[in-house]
Amino acid sequence: MSREEEILDGLYENTLNGMAPPVVELTKEGIALNMDPMVLLFDALIPALEEVGRLFEIGEYFVPEMLIAAKAMSGAMEILQPLIAESGAEPLGTFLMGTVKGDIHDIGKNLCNVMLEGAGFKVIDIGVNVAPETFVEAIKEHKPDAVGMSAFLTTTMPMFITNIEAIEEAGLRDQVKILVGGAPVTQEYCDTVGADGFAPDANSCVRLTKQLLGIPA
Structure with missing residues (x-):
């Protein structure tokens, strides 16, 4: 060898x-x-x-x-x-990631970031306690293909709706796929808030992102 x-x-x-x-x-x-x-x-x-x-x-x-x-x-x-x-190698796509306003948990978010980067995505992490207007400004600046929102608390989960509404009002909703995740989040809740997908863990986050963007697994 x-x-x-x-x-x-x-x-x-x-x-x-x-x-x-x-x-x-x-x-x-x-x-x-x-x-x-x-x-x-x-x-x-x-x-x-x-x-x-x-x-x-x-x-x-x-x-x-x-x-x-x-x-x-x-x-x-x-x-x-x-x-x-x-070397000029093109990333598979750009993924914008943040934990919603009022929530400072980041373990799941960080794990997703590493898995996404490892799979070939460019990841822009805008941190924790991210306000809706910050998500909007970051989408305008970085033009990501997908946006990930994490909420670890049941009390911060409603921020998904607030964020998505802010993105819609800014005229950006059709430009990005939105994924949600976090310990209390379910597929049913994802459907309720109007996100494109729910990832229960980092591995499924990568798989779902590829699926939503039409990238072969």
């Missing part, structure tokens, strides 16, 4: 097991050996994250395991993203 193959295998296994330091070191070594950043991403890191998602769905992994795997991947992404941008 060549050193390049060993690096890809190591990246896969260490990402799967949430071992951040080896993932960063192997990524740096791969770049030093002139390996293509896209190969590191698509032949090792993304497959590892997809396997993490699969293990989560069948109940072998839980949120803590997903978080440490995502953290390991994000260390590699910090190194790879500038190189991928330099």
Whole structure:
């Protein structure tokens, strides 16, 4: 086995097991050996994250395991993203993400961000406690393909409606797909507020975004 193959295998296994330091070191070594950043991403890191998602769905992994795997991947992404941008590789699309006004929970949001970036999306995170007018201004500025709104509290879930109404009033609703998520959110609630989709976890967020944007899985 060549050193390049060993690096890809190591990246896969260490990402799967949430071992951040080896993932960063192997990524740096791969770049030093002139390996293509896209190969590191698509032949090792993304497959590892997809396997993490699969293990989560069948109940072998839980949120803590997903978080440490995502953290390991994000260390590699910090190194790879500038190189991928330099190479002119086009992202699959732009995803704008924020937690709604009155809510400062960000674990689920951050996990979705890493999974989306790993899948090839450009992610713009506008943070927590985001007011409706901030969502509107960010859509105008960044022209995303999709917008994600997170609410962890039942008391902040009604902000979905407020945000979507503000986006409609600004004449931007037909320009973006809107996804909602968070612990208390359901598909029924998503349908009620007029969002395009509901993602119960980070893995389904990626799958649903691709589906809504017509991108092959």
